[in-house]
Amino acid sequence: MSWIDIGHIDDVPLRGARMVKTPVGCVAIFRTAEAEVFAASNSCPHKGGPLSDGIVHGRKVTCPLHNWVFSLETGEAQGADEGRIATYPIRLEEGRLMLDAVAVGKRSAA
Amino acid sequence: MTRKLIVIGAGMASGRMLEHLFDQGDDWNVTLFNAEPRGNYNRLMLSPVLSGEKTYEEIVTHDAAWYEERGVTCRFGEKVAEIDRASRRVMTEAGEVLEYDKLVIATGSNPFIIPLPGHDLEGVIAYRDLEDTNRMIALGEQQAAKAVVIGGGLLGLEAAAGLHARGVDVTVVHLMGHLMERQLDEAAGYLLRKELVGRGIKVLCSTNSKQILGQDGHVTGLELDNGTVLPCDLLVMAVGIRPNVALGQQAGLAVGKGIHVDDQMVTSDEHILSVGECVEHNGAIFGLVAPLYDQAKVAAATLSGKPARFVQKEVSTKLKVTGCDLFSAGDFAEGEDREDIVFRDPARGVYKRLVLKDNKLIGAVMYGDTADGSWFFSLMKDGESVAEMRDTLIFGPAFQGGAAGDPLAAVAALPDDAEICGCNGVCKGQIVQAIKDGAGSLADIKATTKASASCGTCTGLVEQVMAATLGDDFVLPAAQSVCGCTDLTHEDVRRLIKAQELKSQPAVWQELGWTTPNGCHVCRPAVNYYLLADWPLEYQDDLQSRFVNERNHANIQKDGTFSVMPRMWGGITTPDELRAIADAADKYRVPTVKVTGGQRIDLLGVKKEDLPAIWYDLNQAGMVSGHAYSKGLRTVKTCVGKDHCRFGTQDSTGLGIKLEKKLWGSWTPHKVKLGVSGCPRNCAEATCKDVGIVCVDSGFQVGVAGAAGMDVKETERLVDVKTEEEAIEWTAAFVQLYREHAKYLDRPYKWVAKVGLDWVKERLSDDAERAALNERFEISQSVYRKDPWADHAESRADQYQPLADITLEAAE
Ligand code: SRM
Ligand SMILES: Cc1cc2nc3c(=O)[nH]c(=O)nc-3n(C[C@H](O)[C@H](O)[C@H](O)COP(=O)(O)OP(=O)(O)OC[C@H]3O[C@@H](n4cnc5c(N)ncnc54)[C@H](O)[C@@H]3O)c2cc1C
Ligand code: SF4
Ligand code: FES
Numbered sequence: 001m002s003w004i005d006i007g008h009i010d011d012v013p014l015r016g017a018r019m020v021k022t023p024v025g026c027v028a029i030f031r032t033a034e035a036e037v038f039a040a041s042n043s044c045p046h047k048g049g050p051l052s053d054g055i056v057h058g059r060k061v062t063c064p065l066h067n068w069v070f071s072l073e074t075g076e077a078q079g080a081d082e083g084r085i086a087t088y089p090i091r092l093e094e095g096r097l098m099l100d101a102v103a104v105g106k107r108s109a110a
Numbered sequence: 111m112t113r114k115l116i117v118i119g120a121g122m123a124s125g126r127m128l129e130h131l132f133d134q135g136d137d138w139n140v141t142l143f144n145a146e147p148r149g150n151y152n153r154l155m156l157s158p159v160l161s162g163e164k165t166y167e168e169i170v171t172h173d174a175a176w177y178e179e180r181g182v183t184c185r186f187g188e189k190v191a192e193i194d195r196a197s198r199r200v201m202t203e204a205g206e207v208l209e210y211d212k213l214v215i216a217t218g219s220n221p222f223i224i225p226l227p228g229h230d231l232e233g234v235i236a237y238r239d240l241e242d243t244n245r246m247i248a249l250g251e252q253q254a255a256k257a258v259v260i261g262g263g264l265l266g267l268e269a270a271a272g273l274h275a276r277g278v279d280v281t282v283v284h285l286m287g288h289l290m291e292r293q294l295d296e297a298a299g300y301l302l303r304k305e306l307v308g309r310g311i312k313v314l315c316s317t318n319s320k321q322i323l324g325q326d327g328h329v330t331g332l333e334l335d336n337g338t339v340l341p342c343d344l345l346v347m348a349v350g351i352r353p354n355v356a357l358g359q360q361a362g363l364a365v366g367k368g369i370h371v372d373d374q375m376v377t378s379d380e381h382i383l384s385v386g387e388c389v390e391h392n393g394a395i396f397g398l399v400a401p402l403y404d405q406a407k408v409a410a411a412t413l414s415g416k417p418a419r420f421v422q423k424e425v426s427t428k429l430k431v432t433g434c435d436l437f438s439a440g441d442f443a444e445g446e447d448r449e450d451i452v453f454r455d456p457a458r459g460v461y462k463r464l465v466l467k468d469n470k471l472i473g474a475v476m477y478g479d480t481a482d483g484s485w486f487f488s489l490m491k492d493g494e495s496v497a498e499m500r501d502t503l504i505f506g507p508a509f510q511g512g513a514a515g516d517p518l519a520a521v522a523a524l525p526d527d528a529e530i531c532g533c534n535g536v537c538k539g540q541i542v543q544a545i546k547d548g549a550g551s552l553a554d555i556k557a558t559t560k561a562s563a564s565c566g567t568c569t570g571l572v573e574q575v576m577a578a579t580l581g582d583d584f585v586l587p588a589a590q591s592v593c594g595c596t597d598l599t600h601e602d603v604r605r606l607i608k609a610q611e612l613k614s615q616p617a618v619w620q621e622l623g624w625t626t627p628n629g630c631h632v633c634r635p636a637v638n639y640y641l642l643a644d645w646p647l648e649y650q651d652d653l654q655s656r657f658v659n660e661r662n663h664a665n666i667q668k669d670g671t672f673s674v675m676p677r678m679w680g681g682i683t684t685p686d687e688l689r690a691i692a693d694a695a696d697k698y699r700v701p702t703v704k705v706t707g708g709q710r711i712d713l714l715g716v717k718k719e720d721l722p723a724i725w726y727d728l729n730q731a732g733m734v735s736g737h738a739y740s741k742g743l744r745t746v747k748t749c750v751g752k753d754h755c756r757f758g759t760q761d762s763t764g765l766g767i768k769l770e771k772k773l774w775g776s777w778t779p780h781k782v783k784l785g786v787s788g789c790p791r792n793c794a795e796a797t798c799k800d801v802g803i804v805c806v807d808s809g810f811q812v813g814v815a816g817a818a819g820m821d822v823k824e825t826e827r828l829v830d831v832k833t834e835e836e837a838i839e840w841t842a843a844f845v846q847l848y849r850e851h852a853k854y855l856d857r858p859y860k861w862v863a864k865v866g867l868d869w870v871k872e873r874l875s876d877d878a879e880r881a882a883l884n885e886r887f888e889i890s891q892s893v894y895r896k897d898p899w900a901d902h903a904e905s906r907a908d909q910y911q912p913l914a915d916i917t918l919e920a921a922e
Contacts, residue, residue, distance in 0.1 A: 006914040014287060015628070015654040018913035029913060034291045050670040050718075053658040055631040062631035064658035064666055069631070073447065099916075106916060 001089060003098035004106070009037060010095070017052035017061070023105030027088060028052035029097060030072050032059050038072035039090040039099055045083035112137045113211040115413070116200055118190045118357065119143070123386030123402040124216035125150030125171055130410030132180050138413075140182045141208060146239055147187035149177065154399060156243045157430045160272030166240060193361035195379050212381055212413060215358060215369060219351040219387040219397075224260070228322030233329035234345045237269045242346075249344050250276025257281075258332045258342040260319060262289040264429060266348035267306070271431040273346075274311050281312040281340050283332065288315060288616065293427045293438040295627055297454075297461050298477040300616035304459070305434050316650070353388045353395055368395045373419040375409040385409045391420060398425050426487045428480070437483035440473035440490050441465065448472070453504045454623045455479075461620055462504055463627065469497040482506035521574040530571050536561035538575055545579045552576070570597055570623075593632035595624050600853035604640050613645045615652065629655075636854035639741070642777060643849050646890035651777075659739035662910070663898045664721055667714065674700075674713040674724055676733035677774065680748045680766035680786075681709030690731030698724050708745035708783070710736055722907035725899035734897035737774065741855075743845075744783045746770040747795065751788035751805070760805035762788035765834050769803075769841060775895040776887070779852040779861070782845060797825050800858040801841050810837040814844055814870070815862040823859055826867050828874065843880040846887040847873060 012018045012031040019042050020027045026042035028051050038059070042052050049065030059072045069078040070085055077083040089100035115131075115138045117124050124142070131138060142149070148170075155169035177184050185202070192201040193213065201207050221236030223229050235242050246269065249255045255278045259270045262284030270280045282289075288299030289306075303313050318335040322345060331341040353368035364370040364378035368390030375383045385405040387396055396402060404420055411418035426439035442465050453462040460478035464471060464486065470493055474486045485507045489496060496503055526539030536559050544558045555561055555572055562569045591597050598606070603622065612618050618637050619629065629637065638655035653661045664672035676691070691711055695703050701715040716724055725735075737744060748766030752758030766786040773782070785796035786803045796802030798818035802825045804811045809832040813825030828844065831837050844858075847870065852861035862870060874880055902910075 004916060006916065011908075011913055013654055013909070018909070021912050021915040021917050023917055026912075034286060047668065048670065050666075053662065053666065053670075053718075055634065055657065056654065057628060057630045057634065058626065065668070067631070097913075101916065104916070 001100045002102050002106075003091070003093075004101040006097050006099050008095055009035065009092060009097060012037065012097070015056045017054070017056060019050070019052040020099065022099075024086075026050070026052075027099070027104055028061075029090065029099075030056055030061060032056060032072065035092060037090055037092060037097060039088040039104075040070070040072055040075055041085040041087075043085070044068060044070075045077070045085060046081070051085065112139050114138075114209060115140045115212050115214065116190075116208060116210040117142045117214045117216060118200070119216035119218055119386070119388075120146070120148075120150045120172075120184075120186065121216055121218045121386055122150070122153055122399050123218075123406050124214060126403050126406035127214065127216070127385055127409050128172075128180075128182070130407050131413060134410065134414045134416075136414050140180070141185060142177070142182050143185045143188055143190050143202070145187075145189045146241075148240070149173070149184060149186055151240070153239075154430070156237075156240065157268040157272055159240075160243050160246055160269065161275040161432070162272075163432070190357060193357055193382075195361055195363075195382070198381060210381070212383065214409065214413075215377070215382065215384040215388060216386045217354040217357060217388045220354045221347065222350045222352050223347055224319070224349055226319055226322050228324050228329070229347075231322055231324040231329045232327050233324075233343065234322060234347065237265050237346055237348045238351075246273055246278075246344065246346070247276060249273065250278055252343065255279065255344070256340075256342045257344045257346060258283060258340050259346045259348060260284075260332070261348035261350070262286070262313065262315065263292065263348060263350070264290060264427065266346070267302075267434075268430055269346050269348055270311050271306070271309075271434070274309060278344075281314065281342075282306070283317050283319060283334070283340070284313070284315045285318060286315065289313065290429070290436075290438075293475075294436065294477070295442055295463065295475050296616040297463070297620045297627065298436060298438070298475050300614065300620050301459055301461055301477045302429075302434060302436060304617075351387065351397060353390065355388060358384065358388070366390050366393075371420075373408075373421075374412040375405055375420060376412060383409050383412060392422065394422055398427065400425050424487070424491055426483065428483070435476075435478060435480045437476045437480040437487075438474065439483070439487050440471075442473035442475050450627060451504045452625055452627065454620055456621045456623060464504055466496065466500075469495045469500070471496055471503075521571070522578040530575060531559075531561035541572060541575045542579050545576060550580075550583075569602075592636060593630055595626040595629050595633050596622060598622060600636065603637065604644075604851070604853070607640050607644055613641065613648045615641065615655070635660075639777060639779065639854050643779075643890070646893050660741070662718070662721065663725075663735055663737075663739065663902060664716070665739045669715075671715045671717055672721060673738070674716050674721070674728075675706065675710060675736040675738040676728050677736040677770070678710040679770050680746055680763050682748075682763060682767065683710075687731060687733060690728060690733065694724050694727050697727070706738075708738070709747050710745065712738070719911055721910050722903040726903045729897065729900050729903065734774075735899045740777065741780050742775070742777045742782065743770070743773040744781050746773075746784040746786060747799070748786045749788050749793035751786075755788055757791060758788035758805070759807050760788060760810065760834075762786045762794065762803075762805050765803065765805075765810075765837065766794075768834065768838060772838060772842060772891075773845060775897075776845070776849070776891060777894060778845065778849055779854050780857045782848075782858065784841070798822065799825065801825075801844060803837055803841070809833065812837055812840050812844075815859040815867070817857065817859045819857075821859070826862070828867075828871065839880060839884055840874060842887050843874050843883040844870070846883040846890075849887075849890075850883075 006020055017028050017030045027039055028042040030038045042050055044063040046068050049063040051061050053064045054061045060069050062069050068081045075085045075087040088103045091098050120142050150172040152169040152171050158164040189203045190200050191203045199207050199209050221238045257273050257278050257280050259266045259282045262282050270282045273280045288296045289302050320333045320335050323331040329345050331339050333339050355365050355369050358365045358369035369384045369388055371377055371384050371389045371391050377384050386402050408418040408420040424440055429436050449466040451464040462476045465473035471489045524538050528538045530538050540559050549555050549558050562572045590599050592600055612621055634655035638652050641649040642651050658666050698720045700713045704712045706712050746766040746769050748763045751762035782800045784801045785794040785799040787794040787796040788805050796804050798816040802813045802816055811830050812828045814828045816825035817823040829840055848858050
C-alpha cells in the first residue's frame, strides 16, 4: 500500500462526506464518528447518485437519489436492494486522512 | 556487584518500576531525578485533592523513609539536562555529571498548550502537577472567582468539577460536539453534560477559541470565535499531552511520537530503558496508567536480566468526578458486522451500550449505572463468546443464569401492584382490569387508565402488559412509529420534545429511548426539524441531518448536477435581474433555462463545484435563494391585481410580495406555497394552495389547506379580513401553528384533516394566541430569514469542492 495525504479529518463534517477525484473516478470520504472515516466509490450502482451527498448514519450511507442504503465497511447494498460499491483503504494519522493511492489507481504515490 | 542505575523522572511509571526492582532483590545503586521538587505521588489523585476530598499527604506513594531504606539517592527538584551515551553519563542542569550502567528515562509527558494569542499570560495554566492543582485551590479562596477550562476531556472535566467544588464559577469550552468524545458516544456525552450543567458548570461544545485576553500581563478572559468574551481569573488548558521526548532526542535515541522501545522496554541504546507516557511502543503512545504499570513490571524484569514482554491491552476509563458515573472501554463505533445492544432508562438517567462483534463483546459505554463495568471489561479482555447470554447480557452478571431474559415473561411475572406508568401512577393491576373490562387498544388504555398518556415513555411496557394479558388476541399496533429507531410516533416525539424541553438530538435519543446510537436517514431530518422549530434560538440546525437538497440549497438532478432558482418576489422581476440570470447562465454554461410553474426561472444542470460562485454572482445582482428545494416557504404566486387588471380589487402583487418577504427562509414540516389572486377569477390559482388569498371588494378571503399535487383539493375558508395587515397576521399565525404541530412531511391539508379546521380556527380566532404565534414566528425568523446562498458562498464554499484531486499529479 502507499498512503497519500488527502486532507484533514476536520475538512469532512461529522456524519457527512467529501469527494476526492482519483484515477478510478470520484471517491467519497465518509466521516462516521469523531475519529472514524471510510472511503468508497462516490457513484451509486443504481443510477449513479453521488453518495457523498447522502445522509450518513451509523456506518452506512443513504443515496440521495432513491434511498438505497450501503454499508461503508463492505460496500454492500442493504435490505432488498442488490448492488455493491467499491471500498478503499483509508486511515487516520494524527488527524490526516491517508488514502491508499494504489487502490485508487495511482501507479506511484510520489 | 552493585550497578549504577539512574532514573530520570519520579512519576507513576518509575515509582512502580522501582518497587518491582527492589522486590527482586538485586543490588542496585539508584539515583532518582525529578524535575518536580518532590518524590513519587499518585498523579491520578490530584483531582480528589483539587476537589477537597483528599490531601496531598494522602496521595504520596513513596515517602522519604521508603527511599532511605532502599538506599535511593533522591535528587528532587533537579532536572537532567543531557545524556552522553558514548561515555554513559548524564549531566544535570546545574552541570553535575554522573555515570550510569543503566539509565531509565521516565519523563512522562508535557501538557499541550494551544498557541493562542495570549497563551503566555500569567494565569494560563495546564493541569498536570501539584503546582497546577494548588493554583486552582488558591483561586477558590478568592471572592467571586471565575475560571475557564479549555478542553472537555477527562482532565478538563476533573479540573472543572474540582474548581466548581471550590466555589469557582467555571465554564468549559470544548471544540468537539460532545464531551469526552474519545471515550463516550453522544448519548453518554449528553448525560454527562446534563449532570455538569445541572450542578452549575457552564459547558460550551462545538466552540472554538480565538484569543486569550489579558491586562498587565495577567489573563482576564477568553474570546471565542463568535466574538463572545468569557471573563476569567484563571484559564486552564487541558487539551491533550505530548510525550516528553526532549532527552531522548538530545541523546540521539530513535524517537517517533515517543521514545521507541521494544517489548522489553529497551530503547535503541541497549543501556537505556524507557517507561511511561514518554514511550512509543509498536506505534502506540499511552495516556492512562494501567499499561504503564505493565511497562514498569517488564522494565524491572529486563534490568534484572529476566525474560518479560510488554503486551498492549484494552484500557478502560472512568471519570473521577463524584456523582458522574461513567465507564467506557474498547471500541464502541458502530458497524455493519457489529451489533449494538442499547439500554436506556430516561427516568434514572441511565444509558448503557454494548458493542458485539462475532458474538464477542468489543466495546462498552455506560453512564449513570456503571456497577457492571468491570464485569463487562473482563468479558471483553477474555474475548469469550457471549452468544449464550446475548439476550440478557446488558442486565449484567446478576441476571445471568437466573430468570429467562424474555421481556414478556418478565412483565407477566410482575405483581399486580407494580407501577407501569410513573407519570400517572398506574399499576399493572389497573391495566389488566381495564383490559378485562374491554379495552383492546393502546388508545383505550390511555383513555380509561391514563397509562402512557403523559410522557409516553412507558408505552412499550403498557403494550407488553397488553400482550401478556390478551395473548394472541393482541396485535401490536401497525407500525406508525417514526422509523425503526423508536416505537414512538411523530406526534409523541413532537410532544415530548416540548414537554421535556429536549434541545439536542442526543437529548432526544437518550430521553426518548432511541434504540440506535444516532438515528437513521428517516428520523434524523424529522427530529432536526422538530428541534429547530421548537427551539429556534437554542438549537443549532444540523446540516448532516438534512436531505441533500436542503444541505446544498439546490435541487439535485438525476445526473448529480443541481438546479439553481433565485427568488422572484411575488413573480415580479426586472431587466437587471433577467440580465444577471442570463449572464450567470452563460458564464456557468447552464444547459437548460426554464420558466417554472412557480413564476420564476430555473437554471438546471449546474455543477456542484460551481454552486458557490453562481450564487455569489446572483447575490451581487440582489437576488437570493428561492428555496425551491426546501421544506419551507416556496413561492407566493400572484396575479397582476388592481394596478393593471380591469377586474382587480386589491394590490394582489403587493400583498404577495409582502407575504413572501415575511415568510421566506422559514423551515416548515413540508413545503408551503401561497397564492394571492386579485379577484375571484383567481388567476393565481390561490384556491388550491397551502394558503390562498382571494381579494374581494370588502377585503381578503384567506383560505388554507388546498392541494394541487398528488391530491387536488380546494382550500377551506379560514377567515375574511378587511386589511392587508390582518391577512398577513392570520397567514403567519397559521404557518406557525402548522410549524409547531404538524408531523414532518405532512402538507398543511393533511395536517388540517387530522386536527380539524375547527380546532385551527378556534386557536387562531383568539387574538392573544394569534399574536403569540406571530411573535414566536418572528423569533424563529430572526435566525432563519437569511439568505443561505450568501452564507454558504461566504463560509462553506470549500465544502462544495472536491477534498482533493489526485488525478492530476499522476502525470508521469
Ligand atoms: C421546477 C418545478 C417544475 C417546473 O419546471 O415548473 C418543480 C420541480 C420539482 N418538483 Fe414540483 N415543481 C414545480 C412546481 C410544482 C407545482 C406547481 C406550483 O408550485 O405552482 C406543484 C403542485 C402544487 C403542490 O405543491 O402540490 C408541484 C408539486 C410537486 C410535488 C407533489 C407535492 C404534493 O404534496 O403532492 C412534489 C413531490 C414532493 O414534494 O414530495 C414535487 C417535487 C418536485 C421536485 C423537487 C422533485 C424532486 O424532489 O427532485 C422537482 C425538482 C426538479 C428540479 O430538478 O429542479 N413537486 N410542483 C416547479 C418549481 C416551482 C417553483 O418555482 O418553485
Ligand atoms: C489530574 C490528572 C488525573 C489523571 N487521572 C487519571 C486516571 O483517572 N486514570 C489514569 O489511568 N490516568 C490518569 N492520569 C494520567 C496519569 O497520571 C499518567 O498516565 C501517569 O502519571 C504517567 O506516568 P509517567 O510516569 O509516565 O509520568 P509522570 O507521572 O508525569 O512522571 C514524569 C516525571 O518526570 C519528571 N521529569 C520530566 N522531565 C524531567 C527531567 N528532564 N529531569 C528530571 N525529571 C523530569 C516530571 O517532573 C514528572 O514528575 C491523570 C493525570 C492527571 C494529570
Ligand atoms: S412533475 Fe415535478 S416531480 Fe414530476 S417530473 Fe415534473 S418536475 Fe419532476
Ligand atoms: S442512484 Fe442511488 S438509489 Fe438510485
